[in-house]
Amino acid sequence: MIHNKIDLCGLWRFQPDPSNEGEKAGYYNPDYDFSLWREIRLPCDFDSCSPYLESYEGTAWYMRKVNMPADWKNKRVLIQFQGANYHTKVWFNGKELGENLDGFLPFSFPIQDLAKFGDQNFIIAKVDNYRNQGDVPGIQRGWRTYGGILREVELISTEKAYINNIVITAEPLGDNGKFLLKCDIANEFGYDIISEIVVEITDNEDRTVAKFLSDKKNVGTDLEFLIEGKIDNIQTWTPENPKLYKAKTQLYADEKMIDEKIIRFGFRKIQSVNGKLLLNDKPIYLTGFNRHEDCPKTNMVFDLEIASKDLQDMKSAGANFVRLCHYPHHPKELDLCDEIGLLVMGEIPLYWWDGYNEGEENCQKKLETAKRQLKKMIERDMNHPSIIFWSVSNENQEERPEVADGNRELVRFAKKLDPTRLAVHVSDHWQKYPNFSEDDVICVNAYPSFNKRVSEGKISYNFSESTKFWREGLQKLHEQYPNKPILITEFGYPSFEGVNNNGLGEDSQSLAIEKEFEGMSAHYVCGATIWCWADHPWPPTVFSFCNNLGISPFGVVSRERRRLRAYWVARSIFKEKHGYKETIRIPSRDITPAGDNVTMIRDNMKNILEIPFPDGFSIRPMKLDDGSLWTDIERDAEIYFPITDDIFYNEFGRDLQATQWRGFIITNDKGVGVGTITAWYNRRFKGKDYGQIHWVAIRPAYQGKGLGKSALSYALNLLAQWHERCFLQTQTKRLNAIKLYLDFGFVPDMDIPYAEEIWREVKINLRHPALERLPI
DSSP states (O other): OOSEEEEOOEEEEEEEOTTOOHHHHTTTSTTSOOTTSEEEEESEEHHHHOTTOTTOOSEEEEEEEEEBOGGGTTSEEEEEESOEESEEEEEETTEEEEEEOOTTSOEEEEOTTTOOBTSEEEEEEEEEOOOOTTSSSOSOOSSOOOOEEOSOEEEEEEOSEEEEEEEEEEEEETTEEEEEEEEEEEEOSSSOEEEEEEEEEEOTTOOEEEEEEOOOEEESSEEEEEEEEEESSOOBBOSSSBOOEEEEEEEEETTEEEEEEEEEEOBOOEEEETTEEEETTEEOOEEEEEEOSOBTTTBTSOOHHHHHHHHHHHHHTTOOEEEEOSSOOOHHHHHHHHHHTOEEEEEOOOBSOOGGGGOHHHHHHHHHHHHHHHHHHHHHHTTOTTEEEEEEEESOOTTSHHHHHHHHHHHHHHHHHOTTSEEEEEESOTTTOOOOSSOSSEEEEOOHHIIIIIISOOTTOOTHHHHHHHHHHHHHHHHHSTTSOEEEEEEOOOOOTTOOSSTTSHHHHHHHHHHHHHTOOSTTEEEEEESOSBOEEOOTTTTGGGTTOSEEOOOSBOTTOOBOHHHHHHHHHHHHHTTOOOOOOOOOOOEETTEEEEEEEESOOOSOOOOOOOTTOEEEEOOTTOHHHHHHHHHHHOSSSOOOTTHHHHHHGGGGGGHHHHEEEEEOTTOOEEEEEEEEEEEEETTEEEEEEEEEEEOGGGTTSSHHHHHHHHHHHHHTTTOSOEEEEEETTOHHHHHHHHHTTOEEOTTSTTHHHHHHHHHHHOOOHHHHTSOO
16 A cells, blocks of 8 residues: 555543643643543544533543554654544644644644654544634534534555645546646655656546556656546536546656555536536536435434435435535545535535624634635545535625625635636525625525514415515526526425424425425526425524524434425425436335235224233333333344344334333233333324334243233223224234234225235135125
8 A cells, every 4th residue: 555544533532621721731741641531432523422511512632542653664644634623733742733723624734753653652632612703613603513523533654755636627528528637746755756647547347448647757845747638438427327437646756656546536517607507518407405414323423324325315306416514524425426426515614704793803814714614625525526516605694795795705716726616605695685796606595484484473374475485586686697597505494293284394394395496497597405404403592583492493304314294395396397207116015024014904993802911911111211122022023024223213213202101011020021012103094193003022932821912902992092093014924913903803904905815815824704704
């Protein structure tokens, strides 16, 4: 390997420092006694480092020891942080390396002059997430201000001459592609070297499609190599066909290869021309979602599994675009977008900037900080074909001239840094203070339905008025900027999962999204982006208009990624916009290892058998921490399907509290759990409110004792207090269970496909009067 790396994720020692006394106390000194510091695993936010730090805003310290390989001596050695929020100071073996003031973005420090090679070394970092005037983000943030080392940390060693940066520009030209590679070389040897680079282009099947060789050049301290050429018969990168190529760049010094970098890229061109958004010279309408970097398991720490699922689900819902709000997301998320074909808006966290109201000095400092972060983000993410927009800010106070001027300055700066992409700012002041003279595309946010129905409490609000709001507002904006396409970067509506028929119901959210989208069909509108994909934590006091909720309720899926009604509406309108037709599936028999899936119904809750539990056995309500016991019982009893660790939460997470009065554990005379049954519910089964017998299981050692009958009797009598009817689902190989359900008055649901054929087969293997009465 040309680059050697040591992954520094894993166990560190952690110490919160709410009074900010650590430097005076010498926490950075390797001789300090760290023995009582808490163990944590990086990456990790403050909230997850200790049960006492929920919503913590303050300082904390991290310490780790690492053995430095002896053969790294005489190399260039860095410690690199992929992201820490928001202010970080680092010490190595007691010596201060420097500080970083830019959250979400990578930073590194050279340590070869301080390292003890072949020996133990101390890394100590101080991180805080204080809100400071003049920072980006500053005092105001629209997301929970999670602090800590949120992304990976590693040690890297290279030769003292190395590839510092590579920028690739690749655009289609007919059936061919224009290719330009800029390679910055740094030389820290202390003397000149004779260097050249070799660039090999391969496709996704590792077939070489082009190879380039530079001239040999004398490199002093630094030098830029340029490789330019045409590549024949390329495939363009599009959302429908996200074709990726790899550029392997090798650096040679005095005929010896000393460094190598491999970068993926795609041939893609984005333009704003005469009021149209063009991708590879063809008009495109963007449909998508805003996504925060958040998940229930890891908060703001990147979760590859959740990110991948989110993006794939967006794509399946008809999205071709995602706005990664409101800060630079993890590079692996961009890799996923490159791979699956989602266009991206990247954004720095310049959020709700209030200009001179924050003080003139702070105002200027904020602008310079924004420029620094914009430069870092663009340098980091430049080679991702999925990125088509650089957004320099979100919802700033544009009625203030200094803020409007700052937005324009930042947009110009982004264009200078990267002329191959579109530079924008996102405005919620566009109706009164439109300031888009420098922007390539006009990006606007608004929430007409929410403002009228929820904020103003207009119960009889006609959501068609929101359609009118968008049509008329966008038309007026178009008349002011007739040559610029308009992208709606935020529209949406909040809802509480499972609630209907009020202002924050799932039905209201669905209708609001549908009606607002109807107002975004004009020829000058180039896309619409729903706020937002998933519910996520935000600062409650900032959004007091939502009654100080700790979780933003605007998602079309819950924070746990359960799909709300609005998800299906979004999927429908997006697919229709792109002319996609849902595949009409010809129903087939739903056969599982346990046989056909079948539904059985009890259309009334009268005359339920009363069967007490056998001596020595009883039943108790579940407790909130019984999930692992439930899983163990189900796993012990189930012979056909694997019972994974997440099944309990997937089944009941939508209403976990209800498991305390609808879920039950059957116990023996020692109080040991030997079975389980759930008296659950389904508010929409066949369009009505049904009770549901759910997940019945008895451990094998206790089967044949009548526990299933007693449990079913108990659950049905309980359901009779809440519901007029109930149903259950099972499989046809579970003949004993089917007989039990028939005995308790359940009958087959004959409305499902192939019901007659399925129950005819059951009837062959199970004799029961209820089956004899079926007209099959």
